[in-house]
């Protein structure tokens with residue numbers, strides 16, 4: 622790969638949500654602040670929604686790292702769970718030991734007494750669900766029932782849902798109105814601005830060990846921003862491929878042509894690129910048609 626060529630110790634634009642690459646971008650810092658405030662305030666349900674590739678799993682991992690000393694954390698990265706499987710997973714993550722003959726009612730009781738013993742040690746539990754848009758309806762309801770468990774003064778469990786915008790669409794349904802009402806805090810992740818894309822690219826390169834001049838100059842950053850629509854995962858894909866091309870041509874700076882080739886080769890990036898290319902002539906045609914119609918009216 623190009624690591625040696627650029628003198629890097631690790632891949633700068635890997636797609637894995639690795640917290641050692643975390644960059645304090647405004648939307649991500651704000652999301653974490655909202656989560657910290659809501660969790661320490663004892664909120665039952667908290668929700669973070671963001672488009673595909675905007676950094677939800679990374680924030681999720683960062684939250685777990687930050688909170689694991691204070692809370693008993695249950696992390697559910699795979700939400701395709703029936704209510705039964707969900708309870709098994711929660712029990713397992715809480716470190717409960719049980720035999721396979723335990724029925725669901727007994728399992729709920731075991732979980733409840735574990736939560737009570739945690740509360741006695743001043744520890745609350747949080748259930749963090751990634752990809753929550755894929756949770757079956759009944760499992761969302763099972764999660765809501767978990768937040769009914771409480772002592773006289775506080776909840777025993779708090780739930781954090783991370784999901785794509787489809788989660789909001791699902792929660793809008795009437796059958797989820799009870800759950801909806803319990804979501805005390807929510808945060809909508811936005812895409813990055815141009816300046817944020819610039820800082821993001823520079824930060825990742827630095828963490829990977831880059832010490833030279835800019836690999837992506839200002840013009841390239843502008844192109845990256847447009848083609849990625851400010852979505853961090855797309856920025857990573859484009860930067861990774863562009864650096865491969867720069868390596869292939871023996872340079873340490875990505876050229877406009879190389880970046881364009883990469884954009885043309887990246888389906889999701891082409892959408893914005895092509896839609897822009899198609900939208901401009903279409904807009905010009907519409908304006909011309911409008912002008913002709915107006916002239917006809919005037920005659």
Ligand SMILES: Nc1ncnc2c1ncn2[C@@H]1O[C@H](COP(=O)(O)OP(=O)(O)OP(=O)(O)O)[C@@H](O)[C@H]1O
Nearest residue numbers: 636638642643644673674675676677678679853854
């Ligand atoms: N603040 C950030 N600092 C460093 N890297 C980031 C940041 N935000 C996002 N990324 C990177 O962007 C990529 C996509 O992030 P992530 O996988 O968390 O997105 P996601 O919202 O969970 O996507 P999906 O909806 O597909 O699950 C990852 O490589 C992640 O490390």
Ligand SMILES: [Mg+2]
Nearest residue numbers: 677678751752
């Ligand atoms: Mg994710």
